[in-house]
Amino acid sequence: MRNVWPLLRVQLLQSLRGSLERMSGTRSRLGILMIPLLLMAFIPLLTMMTVGYIGLYKGLELIGQPELLINLALTAGQVLCLIFGVLYVISVFYFSKDLKHLVPLPLRPGEIALAKLATIMMGEYLTTAPVVVPALAVYGWLADVGPLYIPFAVLIFLMLPVVPLVLSALFSLALMRVTNLRRNKDLIRVFGALVGVGMAIAIQFGSRFQQEGLRPEDVQRLIEQQQPLVQGIARWAVTSAWGTQALQAGSPALGIPSFLLFTGVVAAALALLVLGAEWLFFGGLLGGDESASSGRKVSRSDLTQRAGRVRPPLGALLLREIRLLNRTPSFLLSGLVGPLLIPVFAFIPLAGKGGPFQDMDFSRFADLPWTPVALLGILVFLNSASAIPSSAISREGRWFWISRSLPVPPRLQIHAKLLHSLLFSALNVAVVAGGIAWLGLATVRNLAVVVVGGLLIGALTGYAGLLVDVLRPSLHWTDPQQAMKGNFNSLLALLINMGVSLITALAAYLAYLAARSAFLPVLMVLLAVETWILGRVVGDLADIRYAQYD
């Protein structure tokens, strides 16, 4: 295991530099200055989690078990790592570009596995932090904790992903050893994403039964009933219990044995990973990269016919965008999950059976003057959640040289990308139109606003996303997931869209005060003008920026 440290160092450097580059959008060290801005986008989530944990702490305090808060957070963090870990582990263990360089080196499979696990953990900290850190902070702040609390809390947080990730890794090692999935990595991702979507929907349906808000009595009831699911998870995540005992208030000496137990389990898990990797890793890894051409006969007439189909440059550029996205499942799923999943999250709990609005008659709002504005607000939200425009250039990655050497203006390429993102906006329009029809809001006026305004908003938010991606494309990715999910341009585009929405809302309000009858047409014209201006700006910028990327 003497090679672990140099390997780990290289992997961490590669992973950290890549993450920083993707977050800041630049190779310059000054790019680090962008990170606080991006982290600001997480403030609403962290605030929400902190407020929720404070309420939970108060509830648990009533029944004399406030430390259950830590248990819950540590367990939730580990479950998150376990769920998302399998796909992440498979992606890093089996599809990293550097494996073809590492495998021929005199390294043991266990050494490579340990180093790879470390890079996965770097990503998992971002996933678990919003769930675990607020709970640790709330408990440390409200409970009477000892001097060892902060060092133990930091170390436990850092070690937390190890056990679930090792379990994920062992499962993945076994799976890849006995199956031929390595040849179908996209299939794995699609399957994983579908499982994720399915679970999200299941949780949403499940949560409909608990829509009344969490009160102390509810917490007590939950604990007393000891639901089987909670019990099962708690039993499985035994390390959470030891972590909780190490951190809970009281004498510091009481926490040390539990902390040592926690650390011991982490060490044992790592040893198990090394053993598993030695036994299974290379067997599943080697020989999965080959592919063969179909070897089919190509007739002269078929070739002549298919080579003779001519499209105008804009059509050809649009078709390229469609094909490249549709044939890269992780791109396509990222594009579809927003329009399909957000309405599921929004409509089912709000308006479904058991929801707070279940008995509400929405049709009486159909003719109110602000209803179209609210619908446009929903469309702004749905379109802003799309990473399609804000990753349109980033997705080209190492193939971007082709776009840059084409004898067509970059602005034309940008407009093709916008048309492509409008296809997804049209999906949003269809979803909202279906939603308002379901709620009885589908008057001619509302439908016209949703269709016309929805497409204008799609173009406006599309150009906003493209603006960010033109300015800071993330082209140096090795895995398609990094181009969209690991691309922070969507967060920046969200901030721009918030700004544009505020300006538009203010202008709309002034228009309403000035001329109520012409309010909606004025709003549409306003959106069209904003779109035109932003489109011109992005086009001009693209003409400049395409020549500047080195």
Place this chain on the structure above:
Amino acid sequence: MIELLNVSKSYGKKKAVDNLSLTVRPGEIFGFLGPNGAGKTTTIKMIVGLHRPDSGKVLVCGHDVVTRPLEAKRQIAYVPDTPEVYDRLTGLEYLNFIADVCGIPPRERQERIERFADTFELTGALFDRIDSYSHGMQQKLVLVSALMRNPPVWVLDEPMVGLDPRSSHRLKELMVEHTRSNRTLFFSTHVLEVAERLCDRVAIIDRGRIIACGTLDELRQGQTGETLESIFLELTER
């Protein structure tokens, strides 16, 4: 056809190309030689508009690649040193895409795709996705996409890398054929025998500067070596 006037390019503090001037004439096969990291690819990328020079001018058929990029790009077919093309498309979809954005009329497109695909024995793979291609097949596809455009200037960066001997031979034939109609070929290579046999003139670049430029006879003057290899070694060892 290609003019570089006092062109410089730096990456941070490192000067990749240093005050380079060069003229490539119509009908000429021009070889661009140099050790690894000498500035060959940077120079080529400036000619095709992928890199912007820090100073100086690059003209292609009289068009400045910085101020008139589209006009310049229309005159160039470029083959990069690594054949990176959209691996989710089929070979034919990629060729059609390039033909569409370059405005190649249908009849010429059909004729050229068939001709060059046959030349490089790629026809049978054109309906397959590019991610099933070998490195050499991807190189052939990039060559077909560049050659089918048939512009006056070909700029090829290490075009023989990855090609089998037959394809390499056919490419050399096409290179000679291209310049017969007063068109220009600019290419970089490490295979000095190829440069010696094909090129009308060569330039040797080292540490960003042209250290020799001319016909083989001109290069031999003042050197002890006879072959291009010995001249190259002599010049770049200084």
